[in-house]
Amino acid sequence: MTYILLGLTIGAIYALIAIGFSLIFETVKLLHFAQGELLMLGGFVALTLIGLFGLNPIIVGLGTMAAVGFFAAFLQRVVYQSVPSHLIAVRIMATLGVAIFLRNAASLTWGAKARTIPEAFFPGGPIAVAGLIIRPGYYWTLIVSIAVMALLLWFLYRTKIGLATRTVAYRADIAEMMGVNPVLLCTLSFGIAGALAGISGLLVSPQTFVHFNMGIALNQKGFTAAVLGGLGSIPGGIIGGFVLGLIETIGGSLIPSGYQDVISFVILVLVLFIRPQGLMGQVQREKL
């Protein structure tokens, strides 16, 4: 039971990263390998904001989302957009360069020590569900991430800008003919993905510490979750995140702790081998 709860909480984080991956992949056609680093940035920005404004969840939460979101939009506008889209390897390299830069910038700015957001930041006391005591950091992670996911789904499927975003994802040239500016919408998608990463960096703190090197592992897990659900599918990313979180915590309790991070790689390879379209996506495999 404890494992299920832990799995769902970490799964919510994976789902948020996976959605960011999918959103960027669909609109910008880029696999953003620095997504985990944006999350790390979110954690540190949140810590800085707590230092400035005290334990105010609303200001800190919204401030983190805005800061990382704007930064991600800036990255897209200044860096990724300038790299020719047919040079896949160079685009991947650009995202890796950004990741290295952010990791080192964070360790120089905020220090190499792992830090954590104080528990008192999450309002309310522990609650008991079915004989299990849940600390506020955990249930807030679930509540906030599910609210954010719902908001994003509403935005994408019920608003005009959401429709425009999905059109750009479908075909940028058609969207342009319909009077949509794809460049603007790609920047917007990056901003949304950044905001998601920012809030996840804040939420992940009770489970893993905020550390300059945390991005690498989270990146791989978020990507695995996205592929598991079907890369490019937002609902798929949500399901993939929760499923991966559950498999990892339950499976992780059975194997030596050092090897826990191998699970997501095995799942990634298996999914790509057996069902590359994921649970809900389209085929992304070459027929050879």
Place this chain on the structure above:
Amino acid sequence: MKETRNRFVFLAAVILVAVVPLIWDNYYFLSVLSTTGLYIILVTGLNVLLGYTGLVSLGQAGFYAIGAYASGILVAKTGAPFVLGLLLAMLLSGVIGLIIGLSSVRLRGGYLAMVTLGFGTVVQIIMINWDDLTGGAEGIWGIPPVGFGPLKIVTPLAWYYTIFIIAGLIVLLTYSLERSRIGRAWMALREDVAAAQMMGINPVHYRLLAFVVSAVYSGIAGALFTHLNGSVFPDAFGLQTSIMILMMLILGGSGHILGPIMGAAIVNVGFEILRPFGNYQSLVFGFLIVLMAVFMPQGFMGLWRRLAALWGEAI
């Protein structure tokens, strides 16, 4: 014409490599150059995958590590001669390259990048956690130097020549592969899989071959690294090493036989120049990668070609 020019460049490179240490026999300088030689092997390995066949790999450091550990453990624990260690390194990295290739041969660019990245991470996790065999995070120390029978390679100068002879052989082998049926098949696959298939090229076979060749090259570099350093430890084979290999290839010119040589030399010497930045070295490195991707996406070869085109227009 192109062939004559390439031969000329090769000859010039061989003379340069042979003469440089005689003029400037400096311990630090030679060790930087030896590392450059190792990177030439590694980047040539990636060139086979990415440059010729069009497959992005972020797991080259994984094969490098497998070669290093295979040879290091065999030679250190059983006292086997270096040649056996090298053979084991080649065999093991080749087999694992085949397995990774089999699991991902049908994947497109970005997916393959993520799988190979995950592979590199897993290799590192195993290196750190399989204490009994790999010595954990500390690694293995006191690995004997390379010897061919009674001939022991110990001085930096001998190392320098050993590495560059092997690197030269690998570059030559790759050059003849590039110009053979196999190389043409690889490049056809890179350009258009469907068209290549119509010509009777089996994409799975040729891609797997590229994986194995690339992994074996990295394994050789790994075995040399182990015996050059006298130790193996997980830190040398992290993601950053894979990224460095990718950066070298793109900077030098992907898909060109001389690309890896230029890239390895420029980046490795450049990284040494960045050393005074201390803690900021990696920060600057990341920043330069981004700058390069934005302003020189085709690397120096692309820059060279653009300049040559301008020159051609001018006259």
